[in-house]
Amino acid sequence: MESIVLFGPAGAGKGTQAQRIMDSTGLPQVSTGDMLRAAVSAGTPTGVEAKKYMDAGQLVPDDVIIALIKDRIQEADAVNGVMFDGFPRTIPQAEALANITEVSHVIAIEVPDERIVERICGRFTCSECGAVYHDKFNPTTVEGMCDTCGSEEFKRRADDNADTVMSRLSAYHEQTSPLAEWYQSIGIFHIINGDREIDLITEDILSALK
């Protein structure tokens, strides 16, 4: 079993690319952000604990995240590996992951900080299937209707505002960036320029995974 890690700051396009490469890789997307938002909506103890960190744009404590991942990896669809989106984000998370599953590729999507705020503030997702869109950069083909499932219901994230984005970027530079060196040293780190057309980025990721 071998897994892939999609690595990068808030708004780099990890979720967008995960949805596009799922078919080619055959691996399910495992997004810790999505799992935490589901826990917040359900009002579970994990969700209550996580919400205060998420609202502040800070990382949720490692023990909470590692417990979520340990459970998720036991599910039947994870038997051949998964595509992690937004995990690991700290050295202790990467160490825990190394004990759980083998990582074959880390795809680092790089986007300059100054592009991130406009990406985050224009994001919306389909309430039905989770497809990710952007008001300006990636709108639906027919206004008000999801391209993937036809739903007319969309939502925006509570943490997608300019203030929280700055905290999320600081958390990325201080706590997550050091992981790049860690993965570079074991030779599985692929840097992808994420400041381009979405299709070109997908092509580069698929080449890196070959």
Ligand code: AP5
């Ligand atoms: P999480 O949900 O993981 O958020 P994030 O890392 O901040 O990343 P995003 O989901 O915001 O961005 P993305 O890279 O997926 O971009 P997207 O494809 O949507 O985490 C949320 C919170 O949960 C964290 O702050 C933390 O509190 C907690 N958390 C989660 N995991 C954790 C962990 N492991 N440890 C501790 N805490 C954790 O694209 C963004 C927008 O840009 C979209 O509108 C899209 O349409 C558009 N777009 C995409 N690509 C392009 C392009 N090439 N050009 C123009 N626009 C583009």
